[in-house]
Amino acid sequence: MPAHTDHPAIKALRDLFEQQRPSATTEQALKGLRDAFLGRKSGHITEQLKRIATFPPEERRDFGAQVNALKAQIEAALDGLHDTLQAGQKPAGAVDVTLASREIPIGRIHPLMRVRQQVEDIFARMGYEILEGPEVEDDFHNFEALNMPPDHPARDMQDTLYLAAPIVGGTWGAHRGRLPKAQVRAATLLRTHTSAMQIRYMKTFPPPIRIIVPGRVYRRDNLDLSHTPMFQQFEGLVVGPHVTLADLKGTFEAMLRELFGDVKVRLRPSFFPYTEPSAEVDITCQACAGAGCGTCKHSGWLEILGSGMVHPAVFEAVGYDPEQVTGFAFGLGIERVAMLKYGVDDIRLFYENDLRFLEQFPL
């Protein structure tokens, strides 16, 4: 028979099968294909088998053989397809694991608060009491008791925002077994530093003292790359019978190394009315690792906080005897730390609250 060519009807049927075969990708499609060709009642092959008897006797055997051969081929092909489908089938309920996840909503702590909490934790471990104070203050606590009487030139260093009329300020919550009834009775200004709390604390409790006061402070600065009229600050105070400048040095080295990693720390003489001696504290420039760059004005150092030994006039203002106690005080700008730590070059980003910025910070 190989010499024979296929009957046109057989050829047409074989072509039809080859054409429809790729669509049999599911069990259902495969069953449809099987029914279409091999169905008992009206399958294409069944139809042809019925036709055999209509052929003249000399052609009957040849045509019959061709139909049966095609039938065998199709059956084998369908069985093959069935096996392939069986092999490739997923278990019930299988999923495409590469599809996108369902996002679990979670927010982030503000980067300034992130830094603030970190600093709080460092000082808490060093035995500091952490407390907050009112944002509106009176002149005595913000200036006068800090050795800045009216008309003191140093007041220029902290250009102050005043209230048009006094209001009642907030409370503060020191926690040495009792809560002081400490409310600002007539606040006249927005505090320019949280040092006001140092005065309130010393007037309430006797030494020794070891506190840190984080919070918002206000100065009359216009918004630009490195200034905002409101910023966040830490002020700390340690008072005791033998507190020294060397202690201040040790405290900052420990704190700044924990905050910034392996940095060098140095003290530079400076001036603040409420400390004497006063010192600015520098760390190795974070941008150039001390080699010198534009950020650090090619000095290799960056100023990070102001500090000093508490001025005796401040002790006198709160009724402490400067002959009996000494102490150190310091102030640290949280924005400055965050900018150096995270490489932020525009302070305003902290106050725009742009989610594209906020969500960059890890959980």
Place this chain on the structure above:
Amino acid sequence: MKIQLSWLREFVDVGDPAEKIARTMSLRGFAVEGVEPLGTADAVLDFEVTANRPDCMSVVGMAREIATAYGLKMRVPPGLPLETSRASRQDPAHVRRGVRGAGSTASRDHRAVDPPTITIAIDDPGLCSRYVGLMADVTVGPSPSWMQARLQAAGIRPISNIVDVTNYVLLELGQPMHAFDFARLAGAQIRVRPARAGEAIRTLDGQTRTLSSDMLVIADGERPVAVAGVMGGADSEVSETTPTIVLESAYFDPLSVRRTSRKLGLKTEASMRFERGADPSMAALAMARAAALLEQIGAGRTRGAAIDRYPKRHKPGTLRLRRERIAGLLGAAVPDKDVRRILERLGFTPQPAAGGWRVAVPTRRVDVTREVDLIEEVARHYGFDRLPVTFPALTAAPAPPDPRITRARQLRQALTAAGFFEAVTFGFVAEAAAAPFAAAGQTVPIANPLSESFAVLRPSLLPGLVDAVAHNRRRQRADVRLFEIGARFTVSAGERRAVACACTGAAAPEHWSGASRPMDFFDLKGVVERVGEAFGLDIHTAPCDHAWLADGRRAAATADGAPVGVFGELAGSVADAHGLARGEPVYVAELDLDELERLSAGRAFRVEPLPRYPSVARDISILIADTLPAKEVRRTIREAAPPTLVRVAEFDRYQGKGIPADSVSLSLRLTFRSSDRTLTDAEVQTAMDAVMAALRDRHGAIQR
């Protein structure tokens, strides 16, 4: 202060290049803002001089610091009898002679037969304790180029040889000086007196300024010719044709100059030095220097001797300095020889005394008034880097943190877990932004605001927070959830702490599995209840009528019967004002943290034992009026049910097809449980019957 290095080197023989000097001096308390090279061998150093060191707002002052830092001796340039080691400076001889009377010795060789002379009087020695005046016959012209160059390097514009000499002395010695045109001084007199109220003067900058009686002026026989220590008057200004001048070198009270300068809004090189404290001893020396310079540059010759009115002498102070105190404050003993060396180089005079020294303080050191100030001088030049690194000893148990700080951390945790990002916004807002959130007259204005957008203290955190939402919406962020913790301010309540939330967009992030529903009132209500939970408080809700919230979707929150805040959908008018699109509701909440803290005070949390018997849940569906709050339904159920009812919550609410108008179908699930037995069906059924009867009686509810 900008100083040319070559000028400094006239006073101190320092070999280091400018950059190295800058580094050294910044570790001695004088940060250098910048170093500008000037040719190959010279440079201009810009020293930052702190407010307590007016004595260093001069070449000689900085030179003295450099000499101390480098262990060098100060050099005394010819013609300048500077003394560096004595506490009180002697007045130069020819000026001192002049005190006895004008024209006695120094002007013996003068050309004029009977030259007119100036008379000087001080009305209030408290405000002007010293006034040195000197006349000179001059030829006004430009000053030599070397002088102009030094002034320019310091940022001062050369004007004429006379003015330049006064400015040169100002820079060199830190003593502000002034030159008057003698011919313009009516009555040939100078009188230092308080201004008369309303008196006016046209100052050198061309402005006419009205003076008040608390200001000090230099006057002639008729009118003010200078605002003392601040600026000269234009009418007596030295001109190109001036033949005779009167030079002024004086000491004015710092406070008086400061107040005047502030009041006039006029800050000058002179006022900056006087208000920080000039050196009264310098007045006469500076005059001698100016006279020498005038002659040196050929600008003129003095006529007669200087007149030195010094009615109130400044005595150099003496302070005790204890060895033990130095060690006590610094944490390290400083060797005696270092203490002495440092103090002497800086011009102090230490004399040995019991336990340390008695130290005479030069009058220029207005910042040194206590022992601790001397210790700072020692520490500064001994070097902070040489101090040991120690740690303060704990002598008492550390106190726990402010409970509010702990609470704020809990809140941050609760709210970030709810998908909210923490925001930080400014404490002040524009008046218009504040207005909807405060009753009339309740906002707190700032007396000297930076701008209109920072005009009042915020009465609520919401204006700032809603602005932040709008900022993100403008940047294609559909889903925004923000919160802030901070203070807010009103006239009657003062400063109160609050937490605020603002959110808009979908209730859940977009996902391929299906569309997410938009956020609604009840999402926000859940957040508010979560905040309450952080304080261990149950939040109760009732409708409210705050106009900044949308009518029908606003509520007041209470805890233990006390109001703690409000929440709901932001009113369209407020959303508009913040530039938010209509049809995208923003939900906001604000709760008073001080009040929540007060309510939660003293509450201790205790664990309850786990239930030992199973619970039984029964559902009930009722038809009620749609105006009846769910809270009333729950209350009726609770009152009617036995104590075994442990929970009641609505799980379905339906209005529409099959439900009469003005009615609503509400389905609730009631959970019963007893702590001492398993409940029987009959018991529960009895309870349910009682509940249904009560709902029927009280609310006309129909069971479905």
